[in-house]
Amino acid sequence: MKDTMTPDRFEAARAIAVVADCHIHPGAGIDWPAAALEALAGADLIVTVGDMGEAAGLAALAAIAPVVGVKGDDDEDDPRTAPVARVIEAGGLRIGAVFDPTHAGLATTKAPLVAVDDGGAARERLFGGPVQVVLYASTHDAEIHPFEGSLWVNPGSVTLPNRKEAGEPGTFAWLTLENGQARARIVRI
DSSP: SSOOOOOEEEOOOOOEEEEEEOOOBBBGBBBOOHHHHHHHHSSEEEEESOOBBBBBHHHHHHSOEEEEEEESBBOOOGGGGGGGGEEEEETEEEEEEEEEETTTSSEEEEEEEOOOOOHHHOOOHHTTTSSEEEOOOOOSOOEEOOOOEEEEEOOSSOOOOOTTEEEEEOOOEEEEEEEEEEEEEEEEO
């Protein structure tokens, strides 16, 4: 990873929807549920944290709001999601995004999340400076954790939650940025 990372700036964004692990493949029968696209309405920005699947998934999101993200294991090449790590500046905050926090050196395990001992230093190395929010994925389970001054958010999966057969709903995360602070909540579809 490079020493400095040029952030993507979306300073006017105050409502950010975060999606991941969607594996959108319309030809294989996995596509956006209408309720999910309706729930994303009102977002100023949509961030995908990997495993979107086909570019058709990004196109559906781009009809709602601007889309940026990071590359996961199941992503078609697309400039909006090309990097493996990304920094977004919005609402006076720096938000770091990565698909797999263990591969990125931020965590020792991801299910449940256990951050590395030198968490602040690891985040600064990866993201080229401090971040107030860390977006991550690759588990299909939604989680929100405060850790060492950063808010860690895993949005889960809208289309393929881990316990779908047990009736677990699909999920995404909603970040609200106000007065230099970030709040996160999990939205169940």
